[in-house]
Amino acid sequence: MIEFLSKQLNWIDVEYWFYIFNDLSLLYLILPFFILELIRYAYLKRLNRDLILDSIANIITFGAFLITEVFLGILAITKVYFWIYNNFSLPHLELNWTTIFCAILLADFAYYWEHRLMHRIGLGWATHTVHHSSPHFNMSVAYRFGPLDAILPIVFSLPIVMLGFDPILVLLSEVFVQVFQTLLHTEIIGKLTKPVEYIFNTPSHHRVHHGSNKQYWDKNYGGILIIWDRLLGTFEPEEEKVIYGISEPLNSTNPIKVFFHGISRLYSKLKKTQGAKNKILILIKPPDWEPK
Amino acid sequence: MKSSTLLFRSIAILIVIAGVAHLVSFTSTNTDVPKGTTYKANNVPIDNSETDYIIGKWSVSHQSKEFTGNIIYEFKKEGQVFSAYIYEYVDENGNNQKGEGTKILTIDKFDGYKGTGKYTVTYQEQKYEIKCTIDMIDENSFTMSYDYYGYSDVETWKKL
Numbered sequence A: 001m002i003e004f005l006s007k008q009l010n011w012i013d014v015e016y017w018f019y020i021f022n023d024l025s026l027l028y029l030i031l032p033f034f035i036l037e038l039i040r041y042a043y044l045k046r047l048n049r050d051l052i053l054d055s056i057a058n059i060i061t062f063g064a065f066l067i068t069e070v071f072l073g074i075l076a077i078t079k080v081y082f083w084i085y086n087n088f089s090l091p092h093l094e095l096n097w098t099t100i101f102c103a104i105l106l107a108d109f110a111y112y113w114e115h116r117l118m119h120r121i122g123l124g125w126a127t128h129t130v131h132h133s134s135p136h137f138n139m140s141v142a143y144r145f146g147p148l149d150a151i152l153p154i155v156f157s158l159p160i161v162m163l164g165f166d167p168i169l170v171l172l173s174e175v176f177v178q179v180f181q182t183l184l185h186t187e188i189i190g191k192l193t194k195p196v197e198y199i200f201n202t203p204s205h206h207r208v209h210h211g212s213n214k215q216y217w218d219k220n221y222g223g224i225l226i227i228w229d230r231l232l233g234t235f236e237p238e239e240e241k242v243i244y245g246i247s248e249p250l251n252s253t254n255p256i257k258v259f260f261h262g263i264s265r266l267y268s269k270l271k272k273t274q275g276a277k278n279k280i281l282i283l284i285k286p287p288d289w290e291p292k
Numbered sequence B: 001m002k003s004s005t006l007l008f009r010s011i012a013i014l015i016v017i018a019g020v021a022h023l024v025s026f027t028s029t030n031t032d033v034p035k036g037t038t039y040k041a042n043n044v045p046i047d048n049s050e051t052d053y054i055i056g057k058w059s060v061s062h063q064s065k066e067f068t069g070n071i072i073y074e075f076k077k078e079g080q081v082f083s084a085y086i087y088e089y090v091d092e093n094g095n096n097q098k099g100e101g102t103k104i105l106t107i108d109k110f111d112g113y114k115g116t117g118k119y120t121v122t123y124q125e126q127k128y129e130i131k132c133t134i135d136m137i138d139e140n141s142f143t144m145s146y147d148y149y150g151y152s153d154v155e156t157w158k159k160l
């Protein structure tokens, strides 16, 4: 077992395994599942114009998100990663199963924190609110991204690179977490068995995260594992029926409104606020913070 | 939950996960230090005439759509490994052209007779490192071979 976990692996194989899950899963998991969800909506007579326009808006925000990140040069960040990796890192780790496993665990833990900050600082919420603003909950919502959603992940993955993990492996692990997370956006799957619900993030836990019910606010930030929430005091089980969305509903399926509503709300809040110090505090304090 | 508790628990999580990764990585590298090369305590390789004769220029004949002729590689010793870089191209008519200096082969285990390492192939503009072995025929030639999912080849390298 130890020998298996520490045996040197070939990069070409590792990239291939990630490719099967990270890239191809769209074809063999996500799309078929979304079709299943649409059939279910139709059966429940919930397949209406709003739902379809909402799903289309979700996909458009994903495209807009990618374009924004290319524009900001964020997708070209690997150069910085490699510079850090070659100059400010612990000894580089061998490529073996333990390293891959630990890289995914750390990427998942980083995801927990970046996600928590996106909810708890004003500027983070201005972009992440986009993801939460849909009144529906299905696979397409997973693709609903805000304009600056990729910035915090970069800050949080650099420490992993500094711990000696190859930047490409870190990047692949982050996508792995994101794809796992995508699969949780569904109402079709109820609660899973107790041990699974205890350790892993599940559709049930993630429905709670998307709830606008007061007790569900800022809960269940995890990506793959829910134990981070249990350890760090943000866990909440699904009990009351979840009402999806945000506390101030958006009531729009216009992709432009959807994509920019967080930024424009933040902007008008800043404009109303007096004093430079208060303006800065609005950016870094929780989104519900008000100057005295 | 108090901020100090959050910080303490988070740091503990990081230390445990990164610690396990480094421990496994460290023990696995320590068990397979390349044979044939001896190291002083501070890990600086000392000259080793049994393996160091591989250092220098080697010629390999090459035939493909892009280039037919000889490719000259230069082996250098880099810490614990030997790396070969493209030095120059000599075509059928004897014209030579400077190489890009790209690293093409790394031999990390070598006992003077046989060695293993990684060979870099470029396929559809993507670079892949595949496992390869070298086998000395005599002091002035060796074969380098690889087999990867049916993609295989044997090259003969001749000392210049």
Ligand SMILES: [Zn+2]
Pocket: A115, A119, A128, A131, A132, A209
């Ligand atoms: Zn969220």
